[in-house]
Amino acid sequence: MPEGHTIHRLARLHGERFAGSPVRAWSPQGRFAAGAGEIDGRVLLETAAHGKHLFYRFDDERLLYVHLGLIGKFRTFGPDAPDPTHTTRLALANDRATAYLIGPMSCRLVVAGEADEIVGALGPDPLRRGRRGAAEFAARLRRRRLPVGVALLDQRVVAGIGNVYRAEILFLEGIHPETPANTVDEESAARLWETTVVQLRLGLRSGRIVTVDPREVGAHRRSQLTKDERLYVYHRDGLPCRRCGTPIRRTEMGGRAIWWCPTDQPR
């Protein structure tokens, strides 16, 4: 279930568990047998996340590049891992940990130049340090004439937002998803960026997307919220807005569903 926070979390976790010593690698499914064979036994130097893209640098020319896509998953275990399923594209293991990669959109070895190209095509990543992030985001957003709801999913505008965060962040900022991106003023764009940074950081820390302020549902901590209380609009069509009670609306935007509150996010 991957938006940017999930990928950064994996980079951190796999860096902690695997970096600094040789890693066993194989492909139970077979589809990545050759690539896994090249990695097998090498020392992992470091991991890195850029938006939804994940890189593993070994003591080698080539990097392992993984993109989970919509349905991809990485399952990470301690020393007592179960056997991999036959759908496991790549298994990584050392004495302390095991990770199984299932259903990724991309899993391949790339040379440094290709990795640079992939990263270079991305907009600023709210989970990376960078003083330029806010200004860069505002410039890229305001250059587009598309609806802001479409622009936020474009990884060249901002890297790491997915379908849940785009809907939730627009709600938090009170912006209607159909608002043309080039009509979002500098100040709104700055707030949009700041909210994105805050929300993705929360997601990175907890491992799940919880945008609701716990006080709004009578709780004290985000971790206490039930599954139904974590989001303001995503997947809530027809249900009353948590703030104003207006039924949440749903539409298709660029082939994907988006939800919003017609009262709190006026046109």
Place this chain on the structure above:
DNA sequence: TCTTTATGGTGAG
């Protein structure tokens, strides 16, 4: 035991 859906992205027309 089916069918549908999902936090993503690409390539063809």
Place this chain on the structure above:
DNA sequence: TCACCCTAAAGAT
């Protein structure tokens, strides 16, 4: 804009 890729879990029958 659409078909398609990848997999598992939830929902419908």
